[in-house]
Amino acid sequence: MNRTLSGPRTATLLGDFPSSPAYRGLAEGLQRLIDDGRIPVGTRLPSERDLTAALGVSRTTVTRAYQLLREAGYASARQGSGTLAALPVARGHRGDHLLTPAEAGGDHLDLTCAATDAPAGMSAAYKAAVADLPSYLGGNGYFPSGLPALREALAARFTARGLPTSPCRRSS
Structure with missing residues (x-):
């Protein structure tokens, strides 16, 4: 096609x-x-x-x-x-073992690969994440309770939806 x-x-x-x-x-x-x-x-x-x-x-x-x-x-x-x-091929990358949907025609649906295309904006999200990466390289990179910024974003989202949530773990 x-x-x-x-x-x-x-x-x-x-x-x-x-x-x-x-x-x-x-x-x-x-x-x-x-x-x-x-x-x-x-x-x-x-x-x-x-x-x-x-x-x-x-x-x-x-x-x-x-x-x-x-x-x-x-x-x-x-x-x-x-x-x-096209997409660039990484050096040393072998794409011959990837599961990709075959070109199917007519009423056929190829279920060889059940992965969808990346959603719109995925490339921008990766670029933003890579740009933020240096700020995490100063420590050991281990956050047992999760990234503080992500915890804050999740807490804010749940709070906005009516469930008051704190990004900090509370000890019992």
Whole structure:
């Protein structure tokens, strides 16, 4: 099953993106959409002309953005076949034993792999977690009662829902 994404649909998915420089903002926006599964791997991206018209940017902007995607491993291109969304392959990573759904057609449902695509925003959540990581490296990294910030967030959520909750463990 070959999926093709139109320029207008891509523009809708992208929304606003940083325009300084525009090609980098476009590439980062497309990378984010591929990372979080809104553009599935193997989907044909819009032609440069189609995306240029949909976004109201220059063709050079789209060409450079697609080039950045290919260099980062987020796209592959073959003359006459278009540009396909991809995910970078980690060095030393072997993907031949992964369980991935087969291309099923018609009324068939492939249950080889019951894992769904990552939800929207997963890539941003990982980036935020990695950015916070250095603050946890000063100690031994062991929090038997859980991360204080997470405990506070959970307590606040339960309190807001009508169950007064404290993030601190109370001794009996």
